[in-house]
Every structure is written in structure tokens, then in C-alpha cells.
Amino acid sequence: MSVDIDWAAFLSVFIAALIAATLIVALYATGLRMLVRAGRAPVVSPAEFTDAITIISAKDIRRAEKQAAKAAKKSPLTPAQRMFSLVIAYACFALCGAAVITGVLIIFFHH
Structure with a gap:
């Protein structure tokens, strides 16, 4: 063959x-x-895994969303x-x- x-x-x-x-x-x-x-920056909340090295808190997610909104307002x-x-x-x-x-x-x- x-x-x-x-x-x-x-x-x-x-x-x-x-x-x-x-x-x-x-x-x-x-x-x-x-x-x-x-x-319109996409803000995606990270997945939380129990065995992850770093777990992002709800406070950090809110802070990231706030920074994205602030950056959108500063657009020239x-x-x-x-x-x-x-x-x-x-x-x-x-x-x-x-x-x-x-x-x-x-x-x-x-x-």
C-alpha cells in the first residue's frame, strides 16, 4: 500500500x-x-476560580468599570x-x- x-x-x-x-x-x-x-471599551468581569492564584473581588471589578467609564469621558x-x-x-x-x-x-x- x-x-x-x-x-x-x-x-x-x-x-x-x-x-x-x-x-x-x-x-x-x-x-x-x-x-x-x-x-465603548468592553469590560468583562473575570471568572473566579477557587484554585486561581489571584481572585478579583467585586470592589476591584467596580473600580475597573469606573476607570473604563472615566476613560471614555476623556476621549478627545x-x-x-x-x-x-x-x-x-x-x-x-x-x-x-x-x-x-x-x-x-x-x-x-x-x-
Whole structure:
């Protein structure tokens, strides 16, 4: 029994996967950056695990939320610039989701 590998096909799949992964990460990072620029920094309360090295208290969470709100108020951008950044952020997230869905559909219907 002999196994033949189509190296050209392997290389094209590798390059396509590398480009797609880079595109998705870049779009997501740009979307987050624009979201923060628009003054809507996502504040996520950290999960608390009993075996964690550091457990963040409710006081620390409130302090972080307060700092994020304060930073949003200090934005030197005009409301129009903030709205533009928010639109760009949502567009980046939509393109990121479209790239993922396109990849899944290609895998699903290509076979």
C-alpha cells in the first residue's frame, strides 16, 4: 500500500488557512481597537476560580468599570469621530464573522 501526497494541494490549503487565520485575527483586533476608540471599551468581569492564584473581588471589578467609564469621558474625539469608529468596529466584526461562515460553508459544501 502506497500513500501519495499531493504537495501542491497541501501547500495551497496551508497558504489559504494561513491567510484566513491572519485575516480573521486582524479584523477582530481592528474591531476591538475601534470599539475602544469609540469609547465603548468592553469590560468583562473575570471568572473566579477557587484554585486561581489571584481572585478579583467585586470592589476591584467596580473600580475597573469606573476607570473604563472615566476613560471614555476623556476621549478627545468628536461625537462624529466616535460614531465613525463604532461603525468601523461593527463592520470589522461583521467581516470577521462572514469570513468564518464562508470558511465553514466552503468546508461543508466542497465535499
